[in-house]
Amino acid sequence: MVFNYSCIDNHEFISSAADNDGDGVLNSLDEFPDDPCLPVKDGTYTNFNVFNAAWQNADCDGDGVSNGDEFEDKTRxxxxxxxxxxxxxxxxxxxDEAPQNPCVPEQEKGYVGFNSDNDIWGSSDCDDDGISNIDEFINGTxxxxxCNLDFDFSNFEGELQARDSNNGETIIVASLLPSCNEISISGDFLxxxxxxxxxxFILFLEPFVEGGNEGNAIIENATFNCTNEAGDTVEYTFNATGFFSGNDGFMEFFGYxxxxxxxxxxxxxxxxxxTDGVGDERDRCGFEGEYxxxxxxDGNESFGNGKLTQNPENCNEYILxxxxxxxxxxxxxxxxVFFGEEDGGSEVIIAEKTFTCESDSGTVEYTFKAFGSYSNSEGxxxxxxxxxxxxxxxxxxxGTIFFEAL
Structure with a gap:
């Protein structure tokens, strides 16, 4: 039997069986025999030649780390x-089970691992409250x-107190339960x-800015029955408008x-x-009245009187x-006058202001400024x-000035 073969034919056979780029695809079958990243492979592919220099030096996933280095790093x-x-x-x-859907997988409230610069994420509404993710991010919600209201109900956990201007008593509010923009409020707080x-009955919260945490608090035509110790029952209707602050954890009704x-x-x-009433921002909005x-x-005392009138748009600001x-x-x-807090304590600030005093002895122009502290619990x-x-x-x-509520 005689066998004939050509050196050229044999050379071609050897070449076609080679894999120049080490991607595991023979040259004869590889449309791009010198490109280890083509044809494109998925993450499950393992038929590459890890010893091939061309494959080692390439970066097939485009992440800036070479194939060889990623192979050595078992986490990549x-x-x-x-x-x-x-x-x-x-x-x-x-x-990601849904790499095109920023709301899958579903995240818990408080999640901050998102990329706010991503347009897909920004245009979505993952909590389905009608406000886009990016608008909530900008609003700080x-x-x-x-919910389109960022009210911090954790500030109301435990017992609450209500100060009623008619009697000055401290009343415990039995419960305060959130329902988006509505609160179910109960107890003999009046x-x-x-x-x-x-x-x-229901209290409605209307934020000043969509998705904000400060705004109007409204109770409209709420009716309830009150039975006294004698067993008599009276039906009441309650109406009130005021202000709430979610972060600071208070609600104030300027008139009911x-x-x-x-x-x-x-x-x-x-x-x-x-609270103990000292240095707490929730206390800063209860100072309207006469003093x-x-x-x-220099140790010499004199006595006067003053009146604080609250700014209806910012409850911790007053006119003295x-x-x-x-x-x-x-x-x-x-x-x-501004009421706030500093380093966990209270602060009162009166910015520099010029005023005219007209007295029996003539007219004098003064400039006044001051700072100090307050205690709501001690008044x-x-x-x-x-x-x-x-x-x-x-x-x-x-000098110093001490104000005490009348």
Missing amino acids: NPYVNEDTDTDGDGVPDFL DPYKG NLGCTNENIE TLTGDGESITGNLFIEQI SSIVNI SGDFLNLGCNNDFELG FIELSQFTLTKTSDGSETT
Whole structure:
């Protein structure tokens, strides 16, 4: 038997059986025999030649790490870009069951692993509240919390107290249950002496900015029955409008109307978590009213009076009026007062303001500024340092002022 073969034919046979680029596809079958990344492979492919230099030096998943280095790192895959996150949900595509849907997998409220610069994520509405993810991110609200109100109900856990301007009593609010923009409120918070426990009605929260955590608080035509100790039952209707702050954890009604048993009662109501009342931002909105003042200059005391009028659009800002400095002014003048907190303590700030005092002895122009602290539970305000400057000669008077509610 005679066998004939050609060296050229044999050479061609050897060439066709080779794999120049090490991608596991023979040259004879490889449309791109010198490109280890073509044809494209998926993350399950393992038929590459790890010893081939062309394959080692390539970067088939385009993640900036060579195939060889990814092969050595057992946490990576040379055919999977672990950094690709198409929908911006913080879950890389190779782990994401729905890489084009930023709302899958579903995330718990408070999740922050998303990419806010991703257009797919930004245009979606993962909590289905009608506000896009990017708008909630810009507003500072939670795109994974199914409500367009970012009210911090954790500030109301435990017992609450209500201050009723009609009686000054402290009343425990039995429960405060969230339902998006509505709260179910119950308990004898108006201190009517009700013995029944089924008093409950809805309070509506209307944020100033969509998705915001401050705004109007409204109770409209809420009716309830109150049974007193004698067993008599009276039906009441309650209406109120006010202000709420989710972060600071309080609600204040600047005026309410309670109608029942042939009479109508009006007043103010402040609801907050029970605290020690010192240095708590929730306490800063309960200072409207009239005060007596004690002015101390170099140990010498004099007495005046003042009035704080609350800013209806920002409850921790007030206008201070009256002759609280005991200067003998016959005219009214007003100073802006800010109540806040600093390093866990309370602060009161009166920014520098020029005013005119018209007294029996003439007219004098002054500039006033001050700072101090407050305690809502104890009902006082103290300006620990004030500076009063007479414009005409620049003379300064410094001292302290203690305000006590009348």
